[in-house]
Every structure is written in structure tokens, then in C-alpha cells.
Amino acid sequence: MDLDGEEELMLGGGEGTAVRKAMELLVAIGEVMGAERMVKISSAQVSGVSYGNIGEAGLEFLEDWAENGARVRVQTTLNPCGMDLERWQEMGVDEHYREKQLRIIEAFRDMGVITTCTCTPYLVGNLPREGDHVAWSESSAVCYANSVIGARTNREGGPSALAAAIVGRTPMYGLHLEENRAPTVVIEVEAELRTRHDFSLLGYAVGRRIGTGVPLFKGIRRADRDCLKMMCAALAASGGIALFHIPGLTPEGGRWRCEGLERVTIGDREIEDCRNALTSGGEPDLCCIGCPHCSLEELGEVARLVKGRKVAQGKGLWVWTSKRVRDEGERAGHVRTIEEAGGKVFADTCMVVCPLERAGFGHMVTDSCKAAHYVPSTAGMKVRVAGLSEAVEGVLEHE
């Protein structure tokens, strides 16, 4: 790789062992991926934060790096960790797990990372500008950054995103390069899209159908930020999609010619297939909303649905968001409304990365296809997908 003077200095150990190691790691990845040089980044988002995920291996590594003087040099936030950092006891997390999780957060804090733990960094102030190069690792946020914000990032791994934060650069390959951002397939959307959940199903259907590539959507006339957020998460869960375009809606959507590209139609039948694939029989006892983490608007919607109602005996309503949005939701009264109804609003973690199986529920209903995709294997629970209001209604008391 062609390195500039400053990068050579880092690689040579001129800025300490942690910086040298981070640069070695990025150069190795750059060589493997065929990058010709590094590119400066304006922000990083690091995955591999939950103790249940990275375990002792990750904990030891992070503490060693922090101790060796590793410090991030761009704005860096974290993916969800394994528990609500304040309300871990209510989630069934034990003291041992808590101690390990806090050590992980502490190591990141020592490295200068902003220890807000969320898959929606763009809702809490880690918001790149169009055209910025960044190093993000949460797959749904990567897809959102590329597609909706128009920033440029590959799907970094946890270690490479952290290394990129430490040197302020990442190898320039893949989606950092204009030529790799062109659409590879046109998706003709014939299914009707009314709710966020419909967008989640659409994303899931497309990921399942095409696997990887850069889809360009036709037939989507309107979509708000939360709809696109849900679609990003699903595209990256059932497939490995990190960028899509919608002419008229996304920043790079109007740039491309589509002649000669393969065309795939997604209609109501494909959507129904996904709904069936993510639904098993029986009655759900836990409703989870917030994958990706809820926006204030979604929190408000849940609050309106449960106002003056009660969560049924033996059932649960758990809502997942970032600390910042929960704080905003507290000021707006949404959190109180949800909790008076018997629901819970957890921050810093989510149904996919926390030890959900310890909570004593067996069947989750959610509006997120991503969550329904992972929870059967991460928590061993049965799942079902439904629109937000139907999902919430199913765990409330009925006269």
C-alpha cells in the first residue's frame, strides 16, 4: 500500500505501540482487500461491545489496548452492549456478567470512545455528512450511512473499526470507491408499503432474494427515516447488503443508469413468504420494539398505544433504544406512560445482544425482521413478526 509520511510514522512505531498495531492491522486488511491507500475518516462506530458476544477474548484485548495507550482520534461511538447500563437487574443480568460488561465499557472509555451504546449512532450525534468517509461496523448503521446519509463505509469488523478510530483512517477499498457504489440490480416494488414493518419485510425479502450487491429500488414513493432504518436492518440481516439507492429519496439515488441490469420484482407474495418464515405457531409472551433502536417518534407511538392500558399478566413489553432517546422520551412523558402500563424501556442494549433468554419468556413478537431473524439462535426463543400496533396489542390486557 502507498502510505503518506504520517502513516509511515505510525506504522514505524513513532506514535507508540498501540498506534503501530492499529496501523499494522489496517495495512494487512488493506493488502488483503486490494486497497492502494488509506483514506481519512470523520467518524467510527465500533461493534463487539456485548460481553456475551466478545467474551473474555475481547475483554482482555480491549483492556490491553487501553493500557497500551490506544486513543481514538475521531468521534467514535459503540454498538449496543449486553445490558442496560443502569437497569441491568431488571433484565435478569447477574453480577458476574455486569462486572465484565462494565470493564469492557471502561476500557472503551479509557480509549476516548463516547460510551453511548447504540445501533443508531446517527440519532445520537454521530452523524456524518454526505460524502464523508467513515468506519462503521454495525451492519444496519453501515447500510444507513451509505444509503440514507450518503457517507461511505464498508462493513467494518469490530477490531478494524476500532483500529480505524485509533489512526483516523481506513483502507480505501469497496464502498469507499465511487465505482463500487453503482447499482447491480433493480428491485421493482409491487408490494404495498404502509408501515415501518412493511419496509422491514421488503428489506428482508430483497436480502433473501439477492444476498449481496447494490439494489436500486423502483416503486417506493415515500419513506421516512424510520422506515429506511428498518429496511436497512433487514437488508443487512437476511443478506449482506450495505448500500441501496432510491431515486428521488436517497442522496445518490439519481446518479445511475439502470439499462441492462437484472430486474427483480417483490410483490405481496414475496412479503408473505418472509412473514411466514419469521413466524412460528403459538402465542407470543414478549413484545420487543426497537431493532434498530427506537426513535423518539416510535417511542411516542408505543406510548399512545398503551396509554391507560396494562400489559397482560405473564407477558412483557420491552422497548429498546439509546440512552439519549430514552432521556428525550422521559422528558416527553413517553417512558412514564409505557412503564405505567407495565412495559419497560431499556437503553444501551437490545433483544439481539442481551442475554434475553434469562428473562423467562419463550416467544417474542416484534416489528423488526432483523430481530426475528437473530433471536431464535441468540436466545433460543420462538418468534413472530407483526406491525408495531398489532405486536403491542398482542401483549396487552383485554376486557
Added chain:
Amino acid sequence: MNDEVVLRGRGIAKFMDQGEALVTRHGISFFGGVDPSTGVVRERGHELFGTDLTRRVLVFPKGKGSTVGSYVLYQLRKNGHAPAAIINVETEAIIAAGCILAEIPLVDRLEVDPVAAIRTGDWVEVDGRSGLVRVMRRGPDQ
């Protein structure tokens, strides 16, 4: 008779080491697939299930699974159970990052398919700086 061959590849993690080859045609996920405290493969159905990777020159097509696998390689090193070196057909970011962190020599893109050319039990020297791999058909003491 000592049958010796030198293979040329691409050096990714620029360290040097040697050991007895352990060859598999299966991909390896270090996260979940290898016990970080013992170095034993624990992925069910894997060709190497139950095999100890400690100090072996591990030859496999490429890495797979979660990027947390990089941290597992680091932990294997700290626990004294890291492979001596890794040779991939075509490596990827998880193994590359892990080998850098754990200081394990890593070479890929050999001029011949290493999974076929190297046999379990061969003695192998790996130079991650030059990308050269020296394969000896018998152990060094024979």
C-alpha cells in the same frame, strides 16, 4: 529421505515461525469454533473437531464467521495456545486482523493450492515477511 519444497505466497502478517502442519479443507470460525483457553476445535461437524491447534501450522481455505474471531486469536496467543502460523488459500479480514494482533505469521495465495500441497504432519516454516513457505515431508529430527 527428506523431501523439501519451497512455496511462494503473499505475506500478510509479517512474522516468522514453524511447526507441524495441520491441514483442513473446511473454513474456520475462531469465534465459537475454537476454545480460546485450550486451542481445541469445538465446531460440531468440522473436520478438525476435537483437534488441538496449539503450535500447529494451520492450513485452511479461509476464515468465516464473526469478526470477534480476531479477538479469539489474540486470546489463544495470551493463553499459550495459538497456532504457530496460518496458511490460507485466500485469506480475509478476520484472520488477517487476528494474526496481526496475535503476531501469528500469515501467508496466502501460494503458487499451488496449500490444502492439497501440504499434508498434516509435514514440518512447515512460514516467513510472513517474504511470503515463503518451506515444507519438509518429515519432522526435523528424522
